Amino acid sequence: MSEAAVMHSAVEPAETPLTPESWGKLGMWVFLAADAMSFGCLIVGYGLLRHASANWPVPSKVLGINLTALMTFLLICSSVTMVQSLSAIKANDMRGLKKFLLLTILGGAAFLGLQAYEWTHLITERLPEVGLSFTTHLFAATFFVLTGFHGMHVTGGVIYNSCVLAACLRGRYGPKHVEIAGLYWHFVDLVWILIFTFVYLI
């Protein structure tokens, strides 16, 4: 730590008392707090529309809970491999970092694949079948805005993690960069836990 502090003293002139290891971590936390408000507003808006509607369907009877449970499982697993990749790079184990970060990226990509499958099925078959397509009910609009906004975050996370992996393998990024990328990835997992509950289960 002291060595690192000396090394980076030219780049980071003063230490933040909140996150002494790096400014980047504080920056990521502030960004995540702001991003959480975007999701918060969307979820509260969803709740408001649903409460005000007289004929809102029971989501678990329209949406496929089993597939979404699998998607939840995938994201939780990819969060675990993300913390393992951080442990690996902290121990200077580059093979472990490569393995676990690749697994994290694959987990995110698999999640997106399943979501694409789910959306296609819903738009072309399921929603018209139960009379809940875009033109007839707000259910479709709120569902696709919420899950789509989250899916874009997952897409961003997959790209972000890939860039971090490439930079780590070239020796340009270290443990603190992986930790900051991890914060973003765990946040995406955390938000999915809430969306899964509010949009699919309740």
Place this chain on the structure above:
Amino acid sequence: MTTAHTEPNYIGVFWWLLALTVLEIAVIYTPLAKLIIVILLVGLALTKATLVALYFMHLKFERSTLGLIALTPLILCVFLILMLLPDIS
């Protein structure tokens, strides 16, 4: 800071998250009153979110002021709900 704590048991947290997810799915098939199911689901979801934030995002091992930053959106969302309540009642 990083040397002050031993690494948390990540696999243990993983099993907790998995168990709570299974519990959540089980809850929606129970014949309880709608309100009780909603309260249970919200409680379980917040527990899972807290587990992720505390252990995976290391909030448990950071300065408490950083935790305040993390809590800010939650507090603002509670205000948002309170301000919107007159609209839906």
